[in-house]
Amino acid sequence: MIESEARPKPLTAEFVRETLSGNTCRCTGYQGIVQAVLAAEDS
Numbered sequence: 001m002i003e004s005e006a007r008p009k010p011l012t013a014e015f016v017r018e019t020l021s022g023n024t025c026r027c028t029g030y031q032g033i034v035q036a037v038l039a040a041e042d043s
Contacts, residue, residue, distance in 0.1 A: 011041050 008015055016034045024033065 011038060013038065 013034050016037045017030050020030050
């Protein structure tokens with residue numbers, strides 16, 4: 001989980017990618033995951 005003090009508001013795609021780096025496959029550039037995270041924050 002991301003500490004609330006450490007994350008920018010609103011979340012940025014760059015921050016999500018940096019946070020995910022090293023944890024999942026980068027072959028797609030995390031695009032689908034990044035979109036899902038940003039969409040979840042908006043809801």
